[in-house]
Amino acid sequence: MSETVIKVENLYKEYKLGVISHGTLYRDMQSWWAKVRGKEDPNSLISSSHGQEAEKDSFLALNDVNFEIKEGDRVGIIGKNGAGKSTLLKILSQITSPTRGTITIHGKVGSLLEVGTGFHTELTGRENIYLNGSILGMNRHEISDKLDEIVDFAGIEKHLDTPVKRYSSGMMVRLGFAVAAHLDTDILIADEVLAVGDAEFQKKALDKMGDLSTGEGRTVLFVSHNMGAVKKLCNSGIVLGKGKIDFDGSIDDCIMEYTGLSNKSEENQCYWENDGSIKDQVFTPLKMYLTDASNQPLDKIFNMSNIYVVIESEIFEIDSSFNMGVELLSNTGETIFLSRLGDYNTPKISKGKNMFYIKLPINDLNAGNYQIKLGAWLYHVRYIIQPESQPTIFFSVNDVFITEFGDDKRPGFFAPKIEWKIIN
Amino acid sequence: MSDKPITIIKPQNNLFALNIGNLWKYRDLVLMFVKRDFNTFYKQTILGPLWFIIQPLFTSAMYMVIFGRLANISTDETPQMLFYMAGIINWNYFSECFSKTSNTFVENKNLFGKIYFPRLAVPIASTLTSMIRYAIQFSLFLVFYFVFFINGTPLSLNWMIVFTPLILLYLALLSLGFGMWISALTAKYWDLKMALPFVVQLWMYATPIVYPLSLIPEKYKVLMIINPVVPAIEFFKIAWLGAGTINPYHAGLSVALAAIIIFTGIIIFNKTEKTFVDTI
Numbered sequence: 099m100s101e102t103v104i105k106v107e108n109l110y111k112e113y114k115l116g117v118i119s120h121g122t123l124y125r126d127m128q129s130w131w132a133k134v135r136g137k138e139d140p141n142s143l144i145s146s147s148h149g150q151e152a153e154k155d156s157f158l159a160l161n162d163v164n165f166e167i168k169e170g171d172r173v174g175i176i177g178k179n180g181a182g183k184s185t186l187l188k189i190l191s192q193i194t195s196p197t198r199g200t201i202t203i204h205g206k207v208g209s210l211l212e213v214g215t216g217f218h219t220e221l222t223g224r225e226n227i228y229l230n231g232s233i234l235g236m237n238r239h240e241i242s243d244k245l246d247e248i249v250d251f252a253g254i255e256k257h258l259d260t261p262v263k264r265y266s267s268g269m270m271v272r273l274g275f276a277v278a279a280h281l282d283t284d285i286l287i288a289d290e291v292l293a294v295g296d297a298e299f300q301k302k303a304l305d306k307m308g309d310l311s312t313g314e315g316r317t318v319l320f321v322s323h324n325m326g327a328v329k330k331l332c333n334s335g336i337v338l339g340k341g342k343i344d345f346d347g348s349i350d351d352c353i354m355e356y357t358g359l360s361n362k363s364e365e366n367q368c369y370w371e372n373d374g375s376i377k378d379q380v381f382t383p384l385k386m387y388l389t390d391a392s393n394q395p396l397d398k399i400f401n402m403s404n405i406y407v408v409i410e411s412e413i414f415e416i417d418s419s420f421n422m423g424v425e426l427l428s429n430t431g432e433t434i435f436l437s438r439l440g441d442y443n444t445p446k447i448s449k450g451k452n453m454f455y456i457k458l459p460i461n462d463l464n465a466g467n468y469q470i471k472l473g474a475w476l477y478h479v480r481y482i483i484q485p486e487s488q489p490t491i492f493f494s495v496n497d498v499f500i501t502e503f504g505d506d507k508r509p510g511f512f513a514p515k516i517e518w519k520i521i522n
Numbered sequence: 523m524s525d526k527p528i529t530i531i532k533p534q535n536n537l538f539a540l541n542i543g544n545l546w547k548y549r550d551l552v553l554m555f556v557k558r559d560f561n562t563f564y565k566q567t568i569l570g571p572l573w574f575i576i577q578p579l580f581t582s583a584m585y586m587v588i589f590g591r592l593a594n595i596s597t598d599e600t601p602q603m604l605f606y607m608a609g610i611i612n613w614n615y616f617s618e619c620f621s622k623t624s625n626t627f628v629e630n631k632n633l634f635g636k637i638y639f640p641r642l643a644v645p646i647a648s649t650l651t652s653m654i655r656y657a658i659q660f661s662l663f664l665v666f667y668f669v670f671f672i673n674g675t676p677l678s679l680n681w682m683i684v685f686t687p688l689i690l691l692y693l694a695l696l697s698l699g700f701g702m703w704i705s706a707l708t709a710k711y712w713d714l715k716m717a718l719p720f721v722v723q724l725w726m727y728a729t730p731i732v733y734p735l736s737l738i739p740e741k742y743k744v745l746m747i748i749n750p751v752v753p754a755i756e757f758f759k760i761a762w763l764g765a766g767t768i769n770p771y772h773a774g775l776s777v778a779l780a781a782i783i784i785f786t787g788i789i790i791f792n793k794t795e796k797t798f799v800d801t802i
């Protein structure tokens with residue numbers, strides 16, 4: 099069943115930087131001459147000994163990448179811009195060659211790096227289906243067999259014999275995707291194709307890709323910046339960063355890793371203790387954690403009321419410009435709220451040990467992962483806690499709505515249970 | 523699993539891994555490209571395919587005036603119209619295929635950057651498309667030929683005309699060979715793109731199109747060896763008009779040179795297609 103269909107070993111891709119000019123020809127000759135003499139290319143980064151000049155002129159878009167993909171896997175490739183995702187897809191789709199390394203692929207590959215590649219605006223919809231299909235590697239008979247399905251999916255029956263220059267951009271995108279989605283391949287490689295088209299089309303396209311992989315057992319490689327789409331479509335993932343694989347595993351873990359919220363260090367998650375890195379002559383936080391009526395530290399919250407953030411701290415000096423704040427953020431780093439000492443009433447702090455209890459309005463918080471950050475400063479004077487080293491604790495809210503259909507996930511930060519009054 | 527094709531992607535080290543079988547799998551694509559190029563050529567024109575005829579007709583007429591009347595260059599006792607037209611249609615075919623093939627990578631960079639298919643499909647398709655154009659222009663040549671024939675002009679038609687398709691095939695392969703060389707170099711050095719139209723024009727004057735090869739002094743004829751288009755043009759003229767000069771030894775060397783260019787052209791084109799997206 100789950101045999102390896104794609105095996106990538108020690109893959110490198112080096113790009114030369116800079117513009118083509120008279121110097122390029124000189125360096126090309128230099129590299130060629132070195133090769134002829136059986137020496138290492140003086141202009142390559144992969145060489146064991148390279149000069150200063152090589153470092154300036156080239157960079158490694160992929161740096162020793164290794165992975166395996168099993169049959170039927172739906173793999174999301176995620177990473178920041180410039181992490182090497184597109185380069186990897188281009189090599190897998192044979193658009194460009196690797197500089198070093200080997201890829202072994204079992205099965206026919208169809209790649210969809212752009213929707214409607216090779217469309218000719220003067221030709222009709224029908225002619226373009228044949229043209230685009232041939233470019234993607236289908237023969238005439240295969241296209242003829244699938245013509246009705248393609249036309250139906252794209253919804254262009256009436257315009258089939260109209261030149262595509264009369265099409266709306268939406269129709270073009272639908273047609274392009276429809277042709278590619280009906281390719282008869284074992285492996286489908288897709289890059290950001292869902293970034294085009296309206297929301298309705300994006301959903302349709304995503305559903306179609308899901309059908310291809312789950313229904314027909316095809317292996318899918320999907321690159322997107324849309325974490326929602328990746329999460330929906332894929333079951334495993336690869337996180338690329340600066341040409342190397344930062345992480346691979348289940349898609350949920352990959353997204354966590356990518357969004358900077360790894361669950362790997364479970365034990366420290368919901369509890370912060372000062373390791374001595376934050377020291378101040380006015381205020382020093384010692385511990386931060388969540389608690390409820392039991393007064394015990396918590397790490398998961400089952401949507402109960404009376405949840406407090408507890409900050410244990412030491413105050414050495416009463417300074418009128420002192421203030422502190424607690425910020426609740428989503429797992430993607432968006433602030434949900436920021437509360438400051440003294441918002442509600444004048445604080446009564448005293449020298450020595452102070453315990454702050456901040457009651458969270460948590461009963462309406464939606465299921466998901468959250469973080470709480472602590473900040474402290476002297477107004478218009480200085481930070482007590484530097485913004486980049488704020489104590490942070492993580493927690494998750496589970497199972498907000500449990501219905502007879504199981505877990506009901508809602509979008510948004512809040513999931514209030516609101517009474518619907520009905521007047522009959 | 524065993525029935526599935528296995529693809530191995532590696533840096534290209536073997537120059538001779540040409541993968542011609544892969545090209546055969548994409549033969550429908552070649553046909554689609556031919557159809558596309560032919561159908562879209564005369565879209566939004568009034569005269570449509572007539573343009574294929576107008577161009578050689580007017581060019582021949584112009585040559586008759588300039589080279590025939592004004593410059594008084596000999597056409598080896600053959601009717602001027604047929605002499606020029608024979609040169610023009612063959613030269614047109616070569617120069618068009620050569621220019622199109624040379625621009626393969628530059629003109630298709632968007633397509634090539636998004637999808638893989640054997641890149642050779644593009645120049646092969648344009649060579650085939652140009653054959654349709656050649657067929658139309660050749661028919662025009664036959665019409666004029668017939669008119670001269672009826673009027674009693676002595677035309678030394680001979681059995682060698684059966685080689686006409688071979689001449690066309692030779693020109694097709696030759697233009698592919700030269701074009702593939704230039705396309706591979708233009709992918710990196712755009713200077714060649716600038717030089718190309720100019721080179722094609724000069725090349726025409728270095729080929730016996732507006733003058734007969736017999737006009738070239740014997741001691742310079744040896745220079746014609748480095749222009750493998752010459753034997754094709756001369757052979758065509760011998761077959762249809764009975765007026766051409768072929769030195770079998772020189773022609774043999776030219777054809778050998780052509781074979782080397784075609785063979786190395788395929789190799790360098792094949793090597794370029796693997797990485798040109800990184801440099802273009």
